[in-house]
Amino acid sequence: MQGRDDGTYPPGAFETGGRRLRVLSGHDVALVNGPVFLVGLFYAVSPWVLGFAGTHHDLAVHDLVVGCAVCLLAGGFTVAPERMTGLSGALGVTGLWMAVSPWVVGEVPGRATAVAGVVLGVLALVLGLVSTVLVRRANRVP
Template sequence: MATEPISMHPDIAQLRAKYEAVAETQTAQAVEGLTFLAGLYLAISPWVVGFTGFTTLTGNNLIVGIAMALLAIGFAAAYERTHGIAWVMPLVGAWTIVAPWAVSGDVATTSTILSNVVTGGVAVLLGLGAMAIGMRRKS
C-alpha cells in the first residue's frame, strides 16, 4: 500500500492555501515591502548617516539589514512556507535598537542612536504586522 507524503495531506494543503491567500492582500504586501525597504535602509545606513568609521556598528547594520531584507523577500515569495519564522523580525528590530550600546567600541552617538532606534522600532512594528498576517482569516 503506497502512502502519500505528509505535504500532500488535505489539511496541510488547505493551510498553505490559506496563508497564500492572506499573503496576497494589500496589507501583507505593504508590510512585506516596507520591511524590505527598512532592511535596505539599515544595510546602507552607515553610509547614509555617515558613521562608517564605526566598523563594528557598520558591519552589524549591514549584516542585520541584509537579513531583514531577505526575510521580507521570503515573506513576499512564499509566506505559506516562511510564516513560521515571522517572530524573528521583532527580535531583529529589538537588536537593532540596542546595537549602538551592545556592539564593541564607543559607537553610541546621536546619529547612530537615532538611526538605529527609529529603524529598529519600525522593524519591530512591521515584524508584529508580519506575524499578525498569518493569524488573519480570509474574508
C-alpha cells in the same frame, strides 16, 4: 482518478493546502513585505548614508549584515510565504536588537547612529508584530 481515501496522499495534505491558500490569499501579509525590505535596506546602508561608517566601523559592518538579513527575510516572506510564516516573529526580535545594538556594538554611538538604530529597530519590531498577527489570522481555521 485518485481520491482522498485511497491512500495516495499523506494525512493532512489537503489541510496543508488549505492553510497555504489562506496564507497566500491574505493580501495584508504581502503588504508588509515591501516596508520590511525597505527597512532592512536602509539599515544596511545607513552607516554610509548617515556618515558614521568611518568612526564606528564595527557598527557599520553589523548594520550591513543585519540589514541584509532583514532583506533576506523580506525576500523569503515574498517568495515562499507558506514556509516563512514561523519567522515573522524573528523579525520582531531582530527589531529589538536593532534598537539596542548601537549601545551594545558601538558602545558610545553618535546621535545619528542612535536615532537610526532606534527608529529602524522600532519599525522592524512593529512590522514583525503586524506580520505575526496577520499570519496567525490567516492560519485560523474557519
